[in-house]
Amino acid sequence: GENVGLHLPTLSVQEGDNSIINCAYSNSASDYFIWYKQESGKGPQFIIDIRSNMDKRQGQRVTVLLNKTVKHLSLQIAATQPGDSAVYFCAEKGMDSSYKLIFGSGTRLLVRP
Template identity: 90%
Template sequence: GESVGLHLPTLSVQEGDNSIINCAYSNSASDYFIWYKQESGKGPQFIIDIRSNMDKRQGQRVTVLLNKTVKHLSLQIAATQPGDSAVYFCAESTTDSWGKLQFGAGTQVVVTP
């Protein structure tokens, strides 16, 4: 079936560097995308979202890019900090089933000093 997935299972980043986490999706009907951060023992925490009528959205230290042509989503974290160490998930939904988020497998980000 159609699914959301991630390219890199683990990303090691030096403190202060920028991080880029990638996500591929296969459902062409997906029109809403979200990035979540999950720390050990906690539930996912919303980071940023983007709708399919946009190709870029910025938040505090984070930017999400959407390329609908190749069905690719990325999360950029500027000046990565130790507190950014976590598992990052992309998720998507469609207008027809907006409440049903489909998550990818996640990328573990490890920030090294």
């Protein structure tokens, strides 16, 4: 079965607050992880990635944290804006399937004005 696990929950946050979206993965051999954002009616859009030799990576308003001990990945969005409303997916690439990106089932983020 698929290795990356998110049941599609909905996270509702107030505009300006920070958001944290979590993801669990089961394949300890995976060495590369990506967060994607999918707006309604559009394709997934790359947000940020992280390799397994790192535990934190920061972008513009976003931070990805990787905890390999418990196989957990999180995406933190600072000062959440209405334009951040979307479905967020984590994805992994395994060392044994170097061409294949395996997606979790997504989390819907709703930003309240």
